[in-house]
Amino acid sequence: MTLHNEPASVVEARVTSSSSLYRGQVIAGPMVRVSALAFRVLCANQGAGVVFTEEMVSAKLSKATREVVVYRIPFGLLPNNNKTRPPIDMIRLSNEGTFDLSSNESMAQVNARLVDVDVVEYVVYEAFKNMLKRQVVFSTIARSDRNRLHQHVDLDDGGNTGYYPEGSPLVAQLGAADPAVAAAAASVVCEDVDGIDVNMGCPKKFSIDNGMGAALMSAPERAGAILKAINDAVNSPDRVASRPHHRRIPISFKTRVFSDVSASVSQLRRVVECSGFCVHAITLHARTRDQRSETAPLQSHAELVVTQCRREHPTVFPEGLCFVYNGSVDHREQADLFVKRRLHTSPFEGAMLSRSAMWDPSVFTAHRHTTAPFVSEALGSPAEISRVYKAMMLLHRVYHTNFTYVKYHLTRSYQEFPCVKKTVHPKMQSARSYGAFAELVGFDRETAQRDFGMITFEELLPKSATVGKQDAVRQRESGDEILASDAPVAKEARVEGLTSSA
Numbered sequence: 001m002t003l004h005n006e007p008a009s010v011v012e013a014r015v016t017s018s019s020s021l022y023r024g025q026v027i028a029g030p031m032v033r034v035s036a037l038a039f040r041v042l043c044a045n046q047g048a049g050v051v052f053t054e055e056m057v058s059a060k061l062s063k064a065t066r067e068v069v070v071y072r073i074p075f076g077l078l079p080n081n082n083k084t085r086p087p088i089d090m091i092r093l094s095n096e097g098t099f100d101l102s103s104n105e106s107m108a109q110v111n112a113r114l115v116d117v118d119v120v121e122y123v124v125y126e127a128f129k130n131m132l133k134r135q136v137v138f139s140t141i142a143r144s145d146r147n148r149l150h151q152h153v154d155l156d157d158g159g160n161t162g163y164y165p166e167g168s169p170l171v172a173q174l175g176a177a178d179p180a181v182a183a184a185a186a187s188v189v190c191e192d193v194d195g196i197d198v199n200m201g202c203p204k205k206f207s208i209d210n211g212m213g214a215a216l217m218s219a220p221e222r223a224g225a226i227l228k229a230i231n232d233a234v235n236s237p238d239r240v241a242s243r244p245h246h247r248r249i250p251i252s253f254k255t256r257v258f259s260d261v262s263a264s265v266s267q268l269r270r271v272v273e274c275s276g277f278c279v280h281a282i283t284l285h286a287r288t289r290d291q292r293s294e295t296a297p298l299q300s301h302a303e304l305v306v307t308q309c310r311r312e313h314p315t316v317f318p319e320g321l322c323f324v325y326n327g328s329v330d331h332r333e334q335a336d337l338f339v340k341r342r343l344h345t346s347p348f349e350g351a352m353l354s355r356s357a358m359w360d361p362s363v364f365t366a367h368r369h370t371t372a373p374f375v376s377e378a379l380g381s382p383a384e385i386s387r388v389y390k391a392m393m394l395l396h397r398v399y400h401t402n403f404t405y406v407k408y409h410l411t412r413s414y415q416e417f418p419c420v421k422k423t424v425h426p427k428m429q430s431a432r433s434y435g436a437f438a439e440l441v442g443f444d445r446e447t448a449q450r451d452f453g454m455i456t457f458e459e460l461l462p463k464s465a466t467v468g469k470q471d472a473v474r475q476r477e478s479g480d481e482i483l484a485s486d487a488p489v490a491k492e493a494r495v496e497g498l499t500s501s502a
């Protein structure tokens, strides 16, 4: 019997074998160069029920090695598992301390109580001129660090269901074109994440040319084979048996709609069938492959697709399979229309926010004080923007976000805010250091220089040094895109500036 012909009872048993990761959740969506560890910790802290990584290209991730590195995090900036959601300028990420941005508590005071945290970095080493380039493809807080974190983080159960190292369940999103490579990449990271998602909607040239993203919309058999290969690899009987509570890793995908409803229905059906019915959830971005994000989403069109999927193919899309809505959801109140099923006509059971979270991670809070339709209007004054981005900068700094990511995130966001677009945004474009960004978001110059540093890590390095892998690991700092060198002195000084200036 082929998998495609499995009886409905088997199908249902498979799909519902783990409780839904996504149902009822407001989700921080995947964003390249934005969804780094620091951003995810802040989104989770502000109320995102699930957080996504950026899309990681399988071919690269499959070659990565797993390295555990100790980060020294001020306890006030640790992830929070107790689900209280403070205002963003009153970050209380751990249970033991509040880092109050609205007071003038200095970084030195905060640094006085540092916690060593094991962070898993997935690293690739590439020859670059006569140097070894160390690139962190993905990082997350180690699950094995429960013991070290447990004094600081509220662990509310003994297994996997209540404790998430970043504060909320973490889904790794893969860019994939080939089933075997996708399975290899998923196998590399699966024990450090709570779900694996495949990007089947990215319309960018790089993705399409390489058979990934939206290219898979017109190749549903290959798309399904990718999901099946991932599921077979990460949920093999041996692997499941070895996990606490015999946890299965939910497999999902994110795609866009076709302009024709029935084309979407048959695409989704074929993907799920060819996956061997392993699909746990589908995120539907309510735009076609050719529509830009600035255009209004096709919400009712997407609803029709889901309704038709359920009605016409109930065994392919049983209740256990969750549909998540994505497309211009600007804040929690809007998201709740989906997740709390206040839109009785909507078949969606979860909502994903991407750009609105990029602009303002506090969109996930229930008590966010805005009724403005767009977050960029809600953040209407430089002071409000500063509240958010000072918090973001602190997290970027302590969780070692690659500088190019910080720059991308801030410049992309600041161009959306009318009140700073003409003043601060142009300065951001020429900013070249963490310190410069810290100052631009509102820290005073002295704090910015002392706690964030005025130069980028790359600029500290001699141009001709060549180092081995061990040196590179030992000399790690801000993650991605680092040219490792044997001249760690200045870099160490910068780390000291942040972590032990007390």
Ligand SMILES: Cc1cc2nc3c(=O)[nH]c(=O)nc-3n(C[C@H](O)[C@H](O)[C@H](O)COP(=O)(O)O)c2cc1C
Binding pocket: 029, 030, 031, 032, 033, 034, 053, 054, 055, 173, 199, 200, 201, 202, 254, 285, 293, 326, 327, 328, 329, 352, 353, 354, 355, 356
């Ligand atoms: C900067 C940026 C990066 C993105 N990267 C990804 C990605 O890695 N994977 C993906 O599936 N979608 C990606 N997207 C698309 C978003 O996740 C989302 O589908 C799209 O922005 C529509 O949702 P929104 O209206 O809530 O922003 C990205 C969008 C932006 C703005």
